[in-house]
Amino acid sequence: MSVAQIGQSVRRTEDQRFVTGKGRYVDDIGRPGQAHAFFLRSPHAHARIRRIDLHEAQHAPGVVAVLTGDDLAADKIGGLICGWMIHSKDGSPMKAGPHPALAQGKVRYVGDHVAVVIAETLAEAKDAAEKIVVDYEVLPAAVDPAKTQAKGAAQVHDEAPNNTVFNWHLGDKAATDAAFAKASHVTTIDLVNNRLVANAMEPRAAVGDYDSGTDNFTLYTTSQNPHVARLVLSAFIGIAPENKLRVIAPDVGGGFGSKIFIYAEETVCVWAAKKVGRPVKWVAERTEEFLASAHGRDHVTKAELATDAAGKILGLRVHTKANLGAYLSTFSSSVPTYLYAPLLSGQYDIPAIYAEVDGVYTNTAPVDAYRGAGRPEATFVVERLMEVTARQIGMDPAAFRQRNFVRSFPHQTPVIMCYDIGDYNASLKKALELADYKGLGRRKRESARKGLLRGLGFSAYIEACGIAPSAAVGSLGAGVGLWESAEVRVNPVGTVEILTGSHAHGQGHETTFAQLVSARLGIPMEQVSIIHGDTDKVQMGMGTYGSRSGAVGMSAIVKALDKVEAKAKKVAAYCLEASESDIEFKDGRFTVKGTDKGLSFGEVALQAYVAHKFDGQELEPGLKEGAFYDPKNFTFPSGVHIAEVEIDPETGVTRVDRWTAVDDFGVLINPLIVEGQVHGGIAQGIGQAMMEGAVYDQSGQLVTASYMDYRMPRAEDFPLYQIATTSTPCPSNPLGIKGCGEAGAIASPPALINAITDALGHEDIAMPATPQAVWKAAQKTVHKLAAE
Amino acid sequence: MTTVNLTVNGKPVAAKIDPRTLLVQFLRENLRLTGTHVGCDTSQCGACVVHVDGHAIKACTTLAASCDGASVTTIEGLAHNGELHPMQEAFREHHGLQCGFCTPGMIMTAVDLVQRKGNHLEEHTIREELDGNICRCTGYHNIVKAIAAGAEAMAGQVSAQAAE
Numbered sequence: 001m002s003v004a005q006i007g008q009s010v011r012r013t014e015d016q017r018f019v020t021g022k023g024r025y026v027d028d029i030g031r032p033g034q035a036h037a038f039f040l041r042s043p044h045a046h047a048r049i050r051r052i053d054l055h056e057a058q059h060a061p062g063v064v065a066v067l068t069g070d071d072l073a074a075d076k077i078g079g080l081i082c083g084w085m086i087h088s089k090d091g092s093p094m095k096a097g098p099h100p101a102l103a104q105g106k107v108r109y110v111g112d113h114v115a116v117v118i119a120e121t122l123a124e125a126k127d128a129a130e131k132i133v134v135d136y137e138v139l140p141a142a143v144d145p146a147k148t149q150a151k152g153a154a155q156v157h158d159e160a161p162n163n164t165v166f167n168w169h170l171g172d173k174a175a176t177d178a179a180f181a182k183a184s185h186v187t188t189i190d191l192v193n194n195r196l197v198a199n200a201m202e203p204r205a206a207v208g209d210y211d212s213g214t215d216n217f218t219l220y221t222t223s224q225n226p227h228v229a230r231l232v233l234s235a236f237i238g239i240a241p242e243n244k245l246r247v248i249a250p251d252v253g254g255g256f257g258s259k260i261f262i263y264a265e266e267t268v269c270v271w272a273a274k275k276v277g278r279p280v281k282w283v284a285e286r287t288e289e290f291l292a293s294a295h296g297r298d299h300v301t302k303a304e305l306a307t308d309a310a311g312k313i314l315g316l317r318v319h320t321k322a323n324l325g326a327y328l329s330t331f332s333s334s335v336p337t338y339l340y341a342p343l344l345s346g347q348y349d350i351p352a353i354y355a356e357v358d359g360v361y362t363n364t365a366p367v368d369a370y371r372g373a374g375r376p377e378a379t380f381v382v383e384r385l386m387e388v389t390a391r392q393i394g395m396d397p398a399a400f401r402q403r404n405f406v407r408s409f410p411h412q413t414p415v416i417m418c419y420d421i422g423d424y425n426a427s428l429k430k431a432l433e434l435a436d437y438k439g440l441g442r443r444k445r446e447s448a449r450k451g452l453l454r455g456l457g458f459s460a461y462i463e464a465c466g467i468a469p470s471a472a473v474g475s476l477g478a479g480v481g482l483w484e485s486a487e488v489r490v491n492p493v494g495t496v497e498i499l500t501g502s503h504a505h506g507q508g509h510e511t512t513f514a515q516l517v518s519a520r521l522g523i524p525m526e527q528v529s530i531i532h533g534d535t536d537k538v539q540m541g542m543g544t545y546g547s548r549s550g551a552v553g554m555s556a557i558v559k560a561l562d563k564v565e566a567k568a569k570k571v572a573a574y575c576l577e578a579s580e581s582d583i584e585f586k587d588g589r590f591t592v593k594g595t596d597k598g599l600s601f602g603e604v605a606l607q608a609y610v611a612h613k614f615d616g617q618e619l620e621p622g623l624k625e626g627a628f629y630d631p632k633n634f635t636f637p638s639g640v641h642i643a644e645v646e647i648d649p650e651t652g653v654t655r656v657d658r659w660t661a662v663d664d665f666g667v668l669i670n671p672l673i674v675e676g677q678v679h680g681g682i683a684q685g686i687g688q689a690m691m692e693g694a695v696y697d698q699s700g701q702l703v704t705a706s707y708m709d710y711r712m713p714r715a716e717d718f719p720l721y722q723i724a725t726t727s728t729p730c731p732s733n734p735l736g737i738k739g740c741g742e743a744g745a746i747a748s749p750p751a752l753i754n755a756i757t758d759a760l761g762h763e764d765i766a767m768p769a770t771p772q773a774v775w776k777a778a779q780k781t782v783h784k785l786a787a788e
Numbered sequence: 789m790t791t792v793n794l795t796v797n798g799k800p801v802a803a804k805i806d807p808r809t810l811l812v813q814f815l816r817e818n819l820r821l822t823g824t825h826v827g828c829d830t831s832q833c834g835a836c837v838v839h840v841d842g843h844a845i846k847a848c849t850t851l852a853a854s855c856d857g858a859s860v861t862t863i864e865g866l867a868h869n870g871e872l873h874p875m876q877e878a879f880r881e882h883h884g885l886q887c888g889f890c891t892p893g894m895i896m897t898a899v900d901l902v903q904r905k906g907n908h909l910e911e912h913t914i915r916e917e918l919d920g921n922i923c924r925c926t927g928y929h930n931i932v933k934a935i936a937a938g939a940e941a942m943a944g945q946v947s948a949q950a951a952e
Contacts, residue, residue, distance in 0.1 A: 011880060018888030019876040019895060021823015021863035028822035123808065201827045201835060201889040201924050253825075253889030254924050286828040506887030506925045676883050676930060683927030707832035707922070715918035715928040720911070744927070 045700020097157025111291025202253020225543020296370020457754025494602025501541010522588020652775025681744020
């Protein structure tokens with residue numbers, strides 16, 4: 001392997017272990033003497049627990065312990081927390097009920113945790129769980145987010161009257177109302193952003209371990225942010241002080257947001273390890289993932305767009321009911337508020353915006369961040385409004401967008417965000433060309449000849465990534481700062497270890513981060529190791545979500561590398577007997593300006609450790625530097641996706657015929673990996689638009705709790721995607737990176753629904769546009785066409 | 789308890805097991821071959837695909853006892869003498885994996901597919917044949933490319949072996 005460059009599609013170094021079956025996921029970890037946990041879950045959406053009889057279960061074969069919420073309370077283990085305070089528009093703090101890791105007195109959704117059985121084998125734990133007798137008083141359930149605030153609806157928590165956690169708003173209501181008053185056209189749409197389940201292929205898992213000799217706990221967990229898990233488990237839940245709790249997130253098989261949060265199961269496993277004196281392991285079955293991992297989206301929205309006679313947008317007004325489920329998950333309150341409404345300006349110059357959001361409780365699984373988190377919901381609102389408005393006022397949808405694009409930067413929107421840079425028209429122009437927009441009419445006629453309906457839809461998305469400036473998010477209610485840390489350890493022989501607070505669960509950090517270091521230090525990639533996911537190795541970090549690991553995580557590495565280079569130059573100056581200001585570093589060599597005298601990076605590293613050539617009082621030996629990087633601003637990836645579909649009105653089957661994506665991610669470190677992120681995001685977005693949906697029946701039973709019922713996207717559902725990029729390097733971080741992890745999932749749902757509604761010739765379809773739904777909608781089209 | 793005799797990745801294995809032990813549990817827990825994964829428990833996702841007597845099967849819904857006398861190949865048995873199997877190499881070269889969790893099952897399915905349908909695979913054939921393997925990361929784009937390339941490379945491997 002040679003010295004890597006920025007912008008090179010280096011093949012991933014981590015793949016060697018994954019393609020040979022040597023990845024090490026939590027379920028692959030076996031601790032000596034470990035016992036197995038199985039959670040007894042509520043079969044009811046809402047019930048009071050009158051009594052739990054554990055006697056028979058406790059005496060079943062192989063059982064080590066059966067524990068309930070009373071045991072947690074007796075040990076003073078605190079409940080799970082929500083780390084983002086939202087204030088309602090009247091200034092009052094959000095109203096949240098308690099969230100015990102094991103139920104105390106009441107269960108509030110199907111899958112809620114009633115008790116845990118710990119046994120020698122998983123089979124024995126499951127058998128024993130069947131012997132627990134729970135006397136439930138079943139209560140009426142509030143399931144529908146649109147109806148949960150109504151008078152007479154079942155109350156999920158006494159603390160939140162009318163099931164309203166907050167009634168929050170953003171923007172200038174009076175200015176927006178005034179804009180609407182002078183509009184020549186108002187477009188009104190009602191949207192449901194369907195509830196999704198993240199479905200990382202690796203189910204969540206946890207192994208708790210306790211060393212009574214040292215009083216140290218270790219938790220192996222499927223986490224995107226092990227340090228945040230340690231912080232919460234220590235400071236809020238009270239398992240152990242941070243110095244006595246090690247959290248390890250080894251290889252993690254996908255997250256998509258669902259593994260950010262601190263859950264009941266890992267809390268119980270690490271606590272129980274001390275209680276029973278054995279390592280305790282739990283691995284979710286897929287159905288448990290459906291029942292009790294945080295879900296995503298689930299918005300009910302009314303949105304209006306005001307335009308003038310020339311097709312210029314005057315204002316945007318949005319009212320959303322956001323389902324938060326039965327308990328507030330770790331970052332749930334931030335998703336439908338500050339990760340949502342600040343993106344409602346899209347790529348457009350909109351003078352006035354007002355958004356109102358009701359965060360509501362229902363008797364369903366907690367809802368929190370899922371790939372994109374708030375930004376897909378905002379993009380769906382904006383891009384559906386753009387398309388529908390263009391159709392209603394008779395403008396070409398591309399031209400209508402062009403008329404309203406933000407053209408000068410920085411651009412302050414009316415909803416917090418200040419866009420630093422972009423060229424929205426460049427992406428649109430490129431996308432129109434690649435998608436052969438001009439040939440659409442011909443393709444539509446060809447489809448019509450076959451009795452098929454063809455449609456094309458746009459989505460010009462923007463997102464806020466690089467999450468996030470700590471002071472900014474602190475002022476908005478975040479309980480944490482969102483910087484990132486890095487430590488660069490140069491070893492005496494010139495090999496390098498990078499310790500990062502970012503966590504990789506598919507993103508390829510071991511490659512891209514090493515690529516960055518290799519390019520910067522001029523050393524081969526194999527001399528660089530990336531270490532992450534272990535709180536005993538990496539001191540502190542904020543983890544990976546919100547497309548932040550490039551823009552924030554890598555910027556921290558750059559900052560630490562700057563310090564390493566500065567120190568190495570001092571060492572080189574001593575060794576080369578030159579002035580520090582005359583030392584230059586290029587292509588892995590330190591040279592004295594204007595001479596051929598020089599030392600390699602490895603030679604300087606060795607000199608730093610042997611410390612023979614300099615006074616250890618003036619210059620410390622060693623070569624190791626750390627940095628915390630706090631971003632100045634969010635980053636604003638943007639782009640245009642164009643979907644083209646062909647619908648068979650006889651069957652309702654929609655075939656995605658073409659997909660064109662032109663994204664502006666700023667500077668790319670590894671284009672191959674970036675493209676992979678875009679592919680995956682698009683597939684999840686198409687999944688949301690056409691297939692996926694978590695459905696509760698009226699009694700609160702989850703009727704889509706396995707892959708037999710929840711329609712996961714499969715290989716056959718997609719065409720090969722056509723991917724391209726434009727680039728306006730981000731000015732607010734040293735690498736010019738914007739982030740690419742969520743773009744596909746943010747952009748694609750409205751593109752697809754816009755394409756389907758274009759094909760249908762009417763707007764009457766909701767997500768997921770399944771064959772059944774499309775067939776019904778297409779009947780209207782067929783009748784209309786027949787009448788013409 | 790029941791006794792099973794198997795050949796796993798070329799090595800004979802004998803064990804006394806609980807009759808309800810699934811093949812995937814036996815491989816992962818008894819033999820510590822943790823490359824075979826469990827993603828769904830319902831035969832849908834394919835993370836658990838291994839070869840039994842040369843055919844791809846889902847180890848999460850197969851009883852270990854029912855494989856008595858069979859020869860099992862897992863992802864750990866695919867590379868030889870430290871050299872990746874052409875399909876493994878193709879997944880690496882074409883970025884056909886991200887988190888890596890579905891990958892062992894994908895690769896085992898792909899090798900079986902080539903054995904059944906030959907070395908020159910159309911895109912639609914690959915997509916159709918992946919019906920029983922779910923990936924949440926890649927959007928399948930690079931998996932499809934990797935399998936097409938891996939299939940071609942396997943033809944080269946067979947002719948190279950024949951030449952030896």
